[in-house]
Amino acid sequence: MIAHPFDYLTPKSLPEALLLLADPDAKALAGGMSLIPMMKLRLAAPAKLVDLRGVPGLTSISEESGRLKIGALATHFDIESSRLVRAKCPLLAMAAAHIGDVQVRNMGTIGGSIAHADPAADYPAALQALEATISIAGVGGTRAVSAAEFFVDTFTTAVGPGELVVEVSVPVEAAGTGTSYQKCLQPASGFAIVGVAARLQAVSGNISMARIGVTGLSGCSFRANGVEALLESGSDPQAAAAAIANGIDANSDIHASAEYRLHLARVYAAKAIRAALAAAR
Amino acid sequence: MASVITEQEKLIGKGIKRKEDPRLITGTATYVDDMQLPGMHHACIVRSPYAAANIKSIDIKAALETPGVVAVYTGAAVKDVGPVPCGASLPGLRVPHHHILAQDRVYFVGHPVAVVVATDRYIARDGADLVEVDYDVLPAVADPEKALADGAPAVHPQWPDNVAFNFHQENGEVEKVFAEAEVVVKQRITSQRLIPSSMETRAVLAEYRSGEKALTIYSSSQIPHLLRTLVAGMLGVPEHKLRVVVPEVGGGFGSKLNVYAEEALMGWIAMKTGKPVKWIESRRENFLTTIHGRGHVDYYEIAAKKDGTITGIRLKLIQDLGAYHQLLTPAIPTLSVLMMPGLYRCQTICADIVGVFTNCVPTDAYRGAGRPEATHGIERMVDMLAAELKMDAAELRLKNFIQPGEFPFASATGLTYDSGDYAKPLKKALDIVNYMGLREQQRKARAEGRWMGIGMSTYGEICAFGPSPATPAGGWESASVRIEPSGKITVHTGVSPHGQGEETTFSQIVADELGVDFNDVVVLHGDTAIVQYGIGTFGSRGTAVGGTALYFALQELKAKIKRFGAMLLDTDSVVYEEGRCACRKTGNSVSLAEIAGASYRAMKLPPGTEPGMMATYFWEPPNFTFPFGAHIVVTEVDKETGVVTIQRYVAVDDCGKILNPLIVAGQVHGGVAQGIGQSLYEHGIYDDNGQLLTGEFMDYAIPKITMMPWIESEHTETPSPVNPLGVKGVGEAGTIGCSPAVVNSVVDALSPLGVRHLDMPLSPEKIWKVLQGGQA
């Protein structure tokens, strides 16, 4: 469990970090909760680590014209414990609170988590349901992509070589919106076997808007558009949740076969929808 | 000289906080990895990625050329080092020669092939990647039943049937009993492979002083003296020139009751290079190469009368041994056979063990070692019998228990159970849970469509290993007590505590016996240069055997104290109480410190008495001890997901006399945690190619604190007549009592669906499939 040798660099500004990351042998280091274990298992061997934690301005959480702007270096603990996030975008706080254990949440960052794009990570489900926007900075400037475009495949995102996630932007929830994140834990790692984020707007039980994000079920997080459409056209939660697995090529491993995962996805989708509905009241 | 004797509080039986804890919780304890010696090198081992392969060639050139790499050794260099020892002997046992580095073939993933020695551990690790081994991969077999099938790959080519041994034991008229039985219940029951997962991995540091021709090995071990004897033999170092030091040990659970290739290898490297060398096992190596536990496939049959009287038990036990025998590998399943009848009177048993080689890391002792498997088997069978006879599970047990008047009881497997009142903990546990009320609650839950289960186990175990003739290496234990001139006390114990808290309990024994302050006692262990020979810590023997040796050493010392006391008080009759010798006639008394001082000053000596104040005792136990208890577990199964929740866990354990309830509670909690791990989560899974699929904590689930139920731990106290302390042992009870109670509870929950048995671990998916199909 000893990493290959590497250099450790500590840029003091975003441009400096981006410059250092232009080297194809360099890799960004945020909380280290995914990267360091991979290096110790010798699954990753960057020659240079560019520690982002000295770059100012990347940890802030603020409200700006109807949205919350969350710096890429905000830790899971920052997010789960932020009054602003808990009040204005509780789904994100709830997803953060489900991650790993206290030690991991104190170190790991939202930018690192989504850039890593583990297919069983928690944030992606929430960000899909929230229709979050992710800002990606490169030497040529900054661009914004939607969560749906951001998560491309297993461990693959829209972040290009030498680019950095700098900010995640999520909506301030309107009155009448209810959200919930429900997760089935893998008992060893604590990651999601499946996790479902539900975000609903409902008036006296009639759902006018439904957004369902799913993680763990397949190679990449996704929005369950079929379930959303059923909910918006008046299906009951159970029946709508059943559609979550339609057309999905589910993961299969020693912790859950594809068949069982698909079943769990339906169960957890129903749980999340019911809880979001209750919260919308 | 004062003459007041005050009544002193006894410490035995009190929940005294452990002496060990301050250093452990402040991070000031010294483990092997904390040790630095001048000029120390670091070793990293190159291991086989294949379960079976011929080694065609090994190229060490690139590694050797790496700056900082000092040496690279392969199997050829160490072929004359003695084999990794197997201490168990069974008739006809096939023992493969277990070289410390592979010679021309590898037998399991993780098999050591070469070792890189470097000036720091990072260079050593990088060097290991540069050793190029060319393998010719061979078919492997990782499942014991598949290994027994015709045409299976041979783990060791010289033994194509993969059978290491057959072992048979029987008592009574087995055929007749089964032929005449009114009911026979049969079931295949597995106890899966488990990975011991101690917090500290293995760790070895070796230092050779060429001037003295003396080797010192520091190792994280449970058995310093046995390690010394055996490694001295492997390396050809005279035993008196090898010192083994066991500093703080971060858990063993049986996995460090062993002698490993790396312990001899580091000694060999230290001698070869003349420099100290350290090897710290990585977590990944720990998963792959430290022994695993369990690995049973058991075929049980139980015969009974219609009234529930158990008349016979038959067992075919297939033991997955792995590729080699480690220290006790083949002996572990024989312990299961000894424990086969459990707490029941049944005198007719028949057992056949087949020990099977597989291309996996060896199995060996893991917390409970053979007894959890046996208890799981008999306790599952008794529940199945109860279901078959439509009897209550508690009632069936009570009917078959050996009764209090029947002790000492000669068991069907040749043991003599020392003492017991088996109904007592069961009735206590039933009372605590309000069993009748609970069954009523269950009826209601079922009516509401909820799957609630109530399960119990009544376990017995064999502890205090053990009489020497019944153990591979001697079963006695030693203690020496030295009262220093100031009256402070130094104890040397031959056991090797590593979490069991004997520095505390032994201090309590000394404090009570000599009437001294608990803090005036130090208990030293784990260094062959300062402690007389001892056997070590395993099999719940530390206090029952080691504590008893201490007790007898103290009695010898007390006699000597009194001789000095009488001399100093100028009388011929003294009593020793509360740390003073007193003459009843005159009322004069003298303190222990004064006596100790006088014994060393030696101005005058009692007739025929040596100066000094020290006694050493080697105690040979006349028998094992036999703790017992009852665990009751209430579970609920989630209908949608199959997830099992433990709603209540009641453990009533009888470990004989309790010296320190706090330590006993700790042992029960830890044991139950590991039992719950086996019941619900843990499984060391090899694929068909012999690759370990659960090779890290991301995939191998030991229960975290959030996955543990509240444990209600209670006791009954039936003293053992085997030793004067009346203690039996509690290190493994939690693990042994737990798994059958959990599984019985879940099977009970699902019994309306026709479920009669489930194999561990009870993963949600396994249960969900049962819920889908109605049968396991």
Ligand SMILES: Cc1cc2nc3c(=O)[nH]c(=O)nc-3n(C[C@H](O)[C@H](O)[C@H](O)COP(=O)(O)OP(=O)(O)OC[C@H]3O[C@@H](n4cnc5c(N)ncnc54)[C@H](O)[C@@H]3O)c2cc1C
């Ligand atoms: C024991 C344990 C349990 C865990 N359990 C969970 C869980 O239950 N759910 C869950 O979702 N996660 C879990 N995780 C993962 C954890 O959330 C990580 O913190 C997270 O995945 C990575 O974030 P980090 O800040 O630590 O990133 P790092 O490990 O530092 O980096 C991860 C990757 O992202 C890149 N990177 C980092 N920051 C940026 C950036 N700003 N822009 C572009 N690339 C970047 C790095 O180069 C690297 O490739 C667990 C981790 C551990 C160790």
